[in-house]
Amino acid sequence: MSSHCTTVNFSIGVCSYVELTPKDTSEIEVHVEDLNYQKRFVHLEDLLSNQDKQLSLIRVLCEYWQPQQGFSVRSRSDSPVGAGLGGSSSLTVSFLKAFGQWLGRDWTAHEIVEVAHNLEAKLIQAPTGTQDYYPAFASGLNFIHYTSDGISLESQEIPKGVFEQHLTLVYTGVPHHSGINNWQVIKAVVEGDLRVLSALREINQVARSMQKAVLSSKWDEIPQLFNEEYKFRVQLTPHFSSPRIEELKDVVLSAGADAVKICGAGGGGCVAVWSSADKKSEVDCACQASGFQILPLSLEKI
Template sequence: MLHAAPGKGVSVLREVTIRSRAPLRLGLAGGGTDLSPYCDEYGGAILNCTIDRYAYAFITPRNDGVIRFVASDINKEESHQTGNVLDIGAGLRFHRAVYNYFVESGFLDPKIGMTVTTGVDSPPGSGLGSSSALAVALCEAFRFFCNTPLGLYDLAHLAFEIERLKLSLAGGKQDQYAASFGGVNFIEFLPQDRVIVNPLRVDRSVLNELEASLVVCSTGVSRESEQIINQQVGRMVERNAQTLEALHAIKQAAIDMKQALLTGNLRALGEILNHSWISKKKTASGVSTQVIDTLFDAGMQSGAHAGKISGAGGGGFIMFLVEPEKRRQLIARLNEAGGSAGPVHLTGRGVESWKTQN
C-alpha cells in the first residue's frame, strides 16, 4: 500500500471543482491470465484497448461539515459527517474506500467537507472494466484534489488494492492499468506483483481499419463475474488440466495478436480472436450462455468473421470484427436478434483530470 511522504500531498484545492475521467476498455486477448495464482506462477499477458466510454468523478469542496457521495448513474447518494473513517461494508463502497485511503494516508484533512459525484457510461457488469475505471477515476480525482504525488503505475496499483484487497471484489489486474494508461497496450503480469505496461505503436491506418471493423453488442445481461472468476481461480489452485491448458492458449493468443496488430494483419487477428473465445469457454462454466450464443451465432451468420465476449463472460458486451462495408448490416441484425449493437471508437488517452472554478 502507498503511504504519504512527510509534507507531501496535504494541500487541497478548495476553490475549484475537480473533474476526472478514466476510459473503459475492450479485452482483445489474454483475459484471465492476470488472475492469481496463474500470473504468479506462469506470468500473464493481456492485450486490450480503451474506448470512448468513461467513468467520471467530480469533487467539489463544501463548508458545512458534510461529505456527500452521489452515484448519478445508479441513482444512489448518501451523506456523512466529516472527521470519521467510513464503514466500507455497505453503501457506496468505492467512494468510501477511496476517501478512507486518502484520509488514513495523511493526504486529506478529515475535517474538509465535499461532494463527490460519479457516473459511468456503461452499466455495472458490462465486461468493459467499468468498476475498475470508476476506481481509477475516483483515485485520480482525489489525487488532484489533494495534490498527491502518484504516477500512473501508482494510481493503477492503488485502484487495484482498493478494489481487490480492501473491498474483496473478485477480478484480475488488467482493468486498472488499462484505465490509467489508455490506448492499445500489451500488459505483462509477473510474479511478485510486478506489472509492465507496453504501449503499442500501431500504425494509424491499422487502428483506423480496426475501429471501422469493430461492433460491440450489449447482451442486455448485467453479469455477476464473481462466480465465474472464483471458479476459474479454484480450478487454477486445483491445477485443473483443461483450465491451465486453456489459459496457456489464451496467453499465447495475446502474444500472437500483438504481433498481428503490429504488422497490420487484421485477418490473423480475427482468427486469433475466435480461437481465444473457444479457449475462454473452457476456463469455467457459465462463460457463455444461451443469450450470448444466440447473439454470437446471429453475428457470425450476418457477416462477422470473428467475435468474443469482453470480460469474464456470462453477459455484458460481445465484440465482433466485420468488413467495414458490412458493419451497418451486422448492427441491424444484432439489434433484431435482441441485442443492442453499435460502433465504438478507440481512444489513445488514459485517465485525465482538470479543474473548473466555482
C-alpha cells in the same frame, strides 16, 4: 504456466466521470448519478458509519484517504452494469485521480493500479486482476506483460480507423458477475486442473499472437485469434458463455461477421464482433433487429 504472460487491451470512449470539489467545512456531499443517490454527511465519521449500499466504493476510498476536509463528489459511468468493460475499474481509477489531484498525490500507472485493485478487492471481498485499470489511467492500445520481475506496460496509439471499420461492441442485456467465473478458474488452477492450466497457456499464446498481429497490422489474422480465444476460454469454464451470448454469436455469424470475442468474465455483459468492412453495417443491423444493444466505441474521445 508460462513465466511471461501477456494481456492485450485498449481504451474505448465508454467513460467514467468523477467531479470532486473541496469544501471549507467538514460536510461531505455525495451524488452517484447512475444509482440516483444523493446524501449529505456532517463529517467523515458520519459517512464511514453509514451502510448504504450505494456508498460502498466511496466508503472504501474515504477509509483509504482519510480526508480531513469536507468535499462534494459527483460520479457517473457510461458503462452498463456488468458489461465486462472494466467499468468498475475505470470508476475506481477516476476516483483515485480526483482524490489525488485534490490531496496532492501524483500517480504512475503501476502505483495507481496497485492501489485500485487492492481497494476493489477489499470492496468485493474477492481477488481482482490488474489489467482493466491500465487503459482507464492512460488511454491507448496496451500490451501488459506479467513476469517474475513484476508488471511491465507497452502502449501505443489505437488504430482507430481499423477498429471503427471492423469492430462492433454489443451488450447482451444480461449483466455478468466477474467474481463468480474468475473464482472458478482460480480454484481450478490451485487444484491443479490440467485442462484449465492447458487452456490458460493457450490463451496466453493467443495474446502473444495478437500482439504480433497488431504490431504488424495483420488485421486479417484477428478473426482466427478471436476464434481460438473463444475455444479456449470456454474450456476454463462453460459459464464464460451463456445462451444469450450463443444467440448473439449465431445472429452475427449468420449476418456475415467473422468472429466474436467475449468481454470480461463473460456469462453476459458485452461481446466484441469483428466483421469485414463491407459486412459491418449488415451485422450491426442484425444485432439491433434481434434486440441487442450496440455500444459506440467513441474512439474520438480517446
